Amino acid sequence: MTASEVQRGSSRSASAYPPRIAQGLAQGRALRPNGKIVPGDARGHNLSLVLQTLYRSGTQSRADIARVTGLTRVTVSALVTELMADGLVVELGQREDVRPGKPATLIDLNRAGFQIVGLDLSEHAVFRGAVLDLDGNILARAEVALEHRVGEAALALVIDLTRRLVSASTAPLLGIGVGSPGVVDLGGVVLTAPNLGWVDVALQQTLADEFGVGVIVANDANAAVLAEHSFGDADSDAMLVKVGHGVGAGLLLGGTPLFGSRFAAGEIGHVVVGTDGGATCVCGKVGCLETWLSIPNLTAKLAGSEPADRDAVLVEAGQRLGIALAPVVGALNLSEIILSGPTGLLDGVLAQATVETLRSRTMAEFHGFLTLRMTALGQDIVLRGAAVMVLSDSLGVS
Amino acid sequence: MTASEVQRGSSRSASAYPPRIAQGLAQGRALRPNGKIVPGDARGHNLSLVLQTLYRSGTQSRADIARVTGLTRVTVSALVTELMADGLVVELGQREDVRPGKPATLIDLNRAGFQIVGLDLSEHAVFRGAVLDLDGNILARAEVALEHRVGEAALALVIDLTRRLVSASTAPLLGIGVGSPGVVDLGGVVLTAPNLGWVDVALQQTLADEFGVGVIVANDANAAVLAEHSFGDADSDAMLVKVGHGVGAGLLLGGTPLFGSRFAAGEIGHVVVGTDGGATCVCGKVGCLETWLSIPNLTAKLAGSEPADRDAVLVEAGQRLGIALAPVVGALNLSEIILSGPTGLLDGVLAQATVETLRSRTMAEFHGFLTLRMTALGQDIVLRGAAVMVLSDSLGVS
DNA sequence: CTTTGTTTGTTCGTAAGCTTTACTAACAAA
DNA sequence: TTTGTTAGTAAAGCTTACGAACAAACAAAG
Numbered sequence: 001m002t003a004s005e006v007q008r009g010s011s012r013s014a015s016a017y018p019p020r021i022a023q024g025l026a027q028g029r030a031l032r033p034n035g036k037i038v039p040g041d042a043r044g045h046n047l048s049l050v051l052q053t054l055y056r057s058g059t060q061s062r063a064d065i066a067r068v069t070g071l072t073r074v075t076v077s078a079l080v081t082e083l084m085a086d087g088l089v090v091e092l093g094q095r096e097d098v099r100p101g102k103p104a105t106l107i108d109l110n111r112a113g114f115q116i117v118g119l120d121l122s123e124h125a126v127f128r129g130a131v132l133d134l135d136g137n138i139l140a141r142a143e144v145a146l147e148h149r150v151g152e153a154a155l156a157l158v159i160d161l162t163r164r165l166v167s168a169s170t171a172p173l174l175g176i177g178v179g180s181p182g183v184v185d186l187g188g189v190v191l192t193a194p195n196l197g198w199v200d201v202a203l204q205q206t207l208a209d210e211f212g213v214g215v216i217v218a219n220d221a222n223a224a225v226l227a228e229h230s231f232g233d234a235d236s237d238a239m240l241v242k243v244g245h246g247v248g249a250g251l252l253l254g255g256t257p258l259f260g261s262r263f264a265a266g267e268i269g270h271v272v273v274g275t276d277g278g279a280t281c282v283c284g285k286v287g288c289l290e291t292w293l294s295i296p297n298l299t300a301k302l303a304g305s306e307p308a309d310r311d312a313v314l315v316e317a318g319q320r321l322g323i324a325l326a327p328v329v330g331a332l333n334l335s336e337i338i339l340s341g342p343t344g345l346l347d348g349v350l351a352q353a354t355v356e357t358l359r360s361r362t363m364a365e366f367h368g369f370l371t372l373r374m375t376a377l378g379q380d381i382v383l384r385g386a387a388v389m390v391l392s393d394s395l396g397v398s
Numbered sequence: 399m400t401a402s403e404v405q406r407g408s409s410r411s412a413s414a415y416p417p418r419i420a421q422g423l424a425q426g427r428a429l430r431p432n433g434k435i436v437p438g439d440a441r442g443h444n445l446s447l448v449l450q451t452l453y454r455s456g457t458q459s460r461a462d463i464a465r466v467t468g469l470t471r472v473t474v475s476a477l478v479t480e481l482m483a484d485g486l487v488v489e490l491g492q493r494e495d496v497r498p499g500k501p502a503t504l505i506d507l508n509r510a511g512f513q514i515v516g517l518d519l520s521e522h523a524v525f526r527g528a529v530l531d532l533d534g535n536i537l538a539r540a541e542v543a544l545e546h547r548v549g550e551a552a553l554a555l556v557i558d559l560t561r562r563l564v565s566a567s568t569a570p571l572l573g574i575g576v577g578s579p580g581v582v583d584l585g586g587v588v589l590t591a592p593n594l595g596w597v598d599v600a601l602q603q604t605l606a607d608e609f610g611v612g613v614i615v616a617n618d619a620n621a622a623v624l625a626e627h628s629f630g631d632a633d634s635d636a637m638l639v640k641v642g643h644g645v646g647a648g649l650l651l652g653g654t655p656l657f658g659s660r661f662a663a664g665e666i667g668h669v670v671v672g673t674d675g676g677a678t679c680v681c682g683k684v685g686c687l688e689t690w691l692s693i694p695n696l697t698a699k700l701a702g703s704e705p706a707d708r709d710a711v712l713v714e715a716g717q718r719l720g721i722a723l724a725p726v727v728g729a730l731n732l733s734e735i736i737l738s739g740p741t742g743l744l745d746g747v748l749a750q751a752t753v754e755t756l757r758s759r760t761m762a763e764f765h766g767f768l769t770l771r772m773t774a775l776g777q778d779i780v781l782r783g784a785a786v787m788v789l790s791d792s793l794g795v796s
Numbered sequence: 797c798t799t800t801g802t803t804t805g806t807t808c809g810t811a812a813g814c815t816t817t818a819c820t821a822a823c824a825a826a
Numbered sequence: 827t828t829t830g831t832t833a834g835t836a837a838a839g840c841t842t843a844c845g846a847a848c849a850a851a852c853a854a855a856g
Binding site: 434436437438440459460461471472474475497498499500501502503 | 801802803804806807812814
């Protein structure tokens with residue numbers, strides 16, 4: 001078990017950093033239970049602010065950060081000193097410009113110093129995972145076939161996959177992020193995931209215990225919309241509709257994900273669409289969105305229809321999606337909807353039908369602002385979203 | 399113009415307090431633009447925290463507040479001293495209990511020391527307003543008939559009404575809150591309000607200039623849902639559907655109102671419902687929610703039908719509301735929907751039809767958690783919501 | 797009646813954080 | 827060489843919250 005030892009060692013050395021950091025910085029974002037603020041909270045927030053500035057704008061000088069953040073150069077210097085001591089920030093030598101004055105010392109996130117493990121459990125037949133750098137680039141991949149395993153067996157598969165990825169990492173881990181199907185609470189407990197046969201599985205805690213690193217588990221569509229926000233073009237208010245074996249959505253409102261009163265926000269697959277019947281769904285209702293739009297149902301319909309009718313099937317599916325989304329778009333005043341799933345099916349007439357339906361069923365004033373497009377992140381959207389969750393949690397970067 | 403002078407004097411003396419306070423406390427809630435936190439921000443937050451504790455739990459001692467907030471008695475004493483110097487908190491003598499130890503000195507918000515002016519511009523034929531105390535009790539009322547005035551004339555009416563209410567106040571004003579129909583941005587500019595013929599009316603700024611007090615203007619349904627949260631039983635995730643001349647909604651997610659990317663969140667009146675046609679709406683589309691549910695349309699249908707068919711009309715309206723809300727309930731995982739409007743029409747078979755439709759069109763797991771009820775705040779819901787906005791803005795109380 | 801213990805609220809000294817002010821280093825331009 | 831600008835650091839000061847200690851007030855036990 002040499003691999004196991006290496007991995008153990010790796011995770012231990014990684015855990016030397018994150019606990020302290022994660023604690024120190026998380027305070028800046030989430031208020032403590034009673035809501036009071038102590039000086040240390042302010043410092044945590046400002047540390048996170050410096051990291052965010054570096055993360056978003058890249059290499060720059062302390063003075064640059066001071067100008068952007070409004071903090072003084074003195075304070076920024078102190079914060080940077082602390083972050084360098086923690087290994088999160090590194091100096092990169094002097095700026096090359098020809099300008100008057102003392103040359104700036106460039107600093108940046110220690111982008112090579114940490115890596116992230118991301119997992120995507122949302123696909124039907126495989127668990128996929130990757131090692132990513134802090135910029136969300138994928139450095140290594142791994143996957144494991146599910147072969148209809150459920151419950152404990154599926155959980156063991158997740159742990160195995162994670163172990164392989166942790167071993168494959170070549171720098172201390174900042175954390176592990178997981179996008180899981182189903183309903184996931186804020187503590188990373190998978191409350192229900194029918195396809196995996198999971199009920200109340202404390203996935204986050206299990207992985208944290210196993211690997212000794214910070215772990216974040218969230219719904220796959222929520223992870224995806226975060227990825228689209230960080231790496232795609234999504235602004236702070238967006239809805240990502242993920243079409244696959246089922247249909248789910250992730251909502252971003254004001255830059256923060258929406259979870260819902262029972263952590264089931266975005267579960268629109270089993271909302272009945274329209275008032276003219278439809279097919280009977282596995283859930284027992286008639287005319288659920290999934291009966292029109294899920295990939296199995298859609299491919300079945302396409303297989304059973306003449307090639308000439310292919311477009312009609314896709315248009316109908318797109319219209320149904322538009323009908324279901326119209327009240328949501330109106331109620332939330334959404335301006336951006338993103339589709340994730342098989343491009344061959346979704347992009348084109350289906351998406352076109354969706355946006356036309358949406359525009360014909362909502363208020364004229366908002367049509368101009370409503371955009372609908374495919375994600376540009378492709379298959380890796382959940383993996384990269386999982387990385388965003390880790391970055392957000394342990395660095396306060398968003 | 400003696401009344402005018404009195405009102406002027408009143409608003410001036412009121413403005414001696416709020417500016418400083420509002421500034422000091424608002425910082426605790428809204429981050430400054432660049433996002434940094436300085437020690438003063440933390441203090442503002444903690445001052446607000448003490449006020450919130452007093453507001454929610456009423457009269458208590460400094461030591462009680464220390465226990466609840468987690469701050470030390472020392473710190474609480476300092477904060478209370480500052481709040482007393484500002485006139486926001488008063489001592490009420492010693493606690494009467496028979497207990498060992500030094501008797502506690504009771505303190506409370508200076509509930510009699512400030513008043514609030516609230517305005518409701520959302521009714522069809524009248525502008526209504528009131529003077530309220532800090533607990534949301536209505537101390538005085540005033541209203542003015544609209545008589546189809548629009549544009550500048552309607553704005554003048556608002557100013558007149560406000561002037562009368564300011565004169566009627568018997569304590570310094572904490573601020574003025576306004577619930578306006580239409581789309582209102584975060585700066586209190588009414589972007590569009592068709593019924594009033596308003597486009598880009600800077601109502602908040604206008605009133606602030608006129609009366610020299612803090613003013614908050616927001617959409618009427620947003621104000622209503624805040625009232626329901628503070629004075630009714632609504633929890634932190636709720637949707638309030640306001641049925642009147644039009645149909646609008648206010649959304650509360652995680653305790654904060656949702657505004658939407660173009661400040662038009664909740665505008666569901668002109669979302670098309672169902673896939674089986676319907677009446678043509680004034681907006682040009684066919685089957686908008688308002689064609690079924692707005693009070694004018696509903697009463698017209700009731701008048702044109704046999705008394706025996708009355709229930710059928712109401713059931714149909716309720717079902718249409720349910721059809722429109724189902725995707726929203728699913729996407730946001732809402733657990734609470736509140737109806738506001740004429741009880742005689744909405745309560746009963748209509749509401750029953752809505753909730754049944756909702757349950758039959760969304761996922762089974764969430765049925766048990768979904769409640770739908772009428773507001774208990776009646777006609778004054780917007781006025782009281784306007785008061786909540788002022789409290790929230792100037793004291794940080796929510 | 798005295799003593800003991802509890803609770804409240806204040807005073808004093810300390811630690812932490814950010815700012816202002818002042819300084820040195822480094823370099824361009826005149 | 828002089829002047830002016832920019833970067834980064836150092837020292838001092840102000841604000842904020844905390845812990846320790848203490849006085850006041852009172853109940854309950856002895």
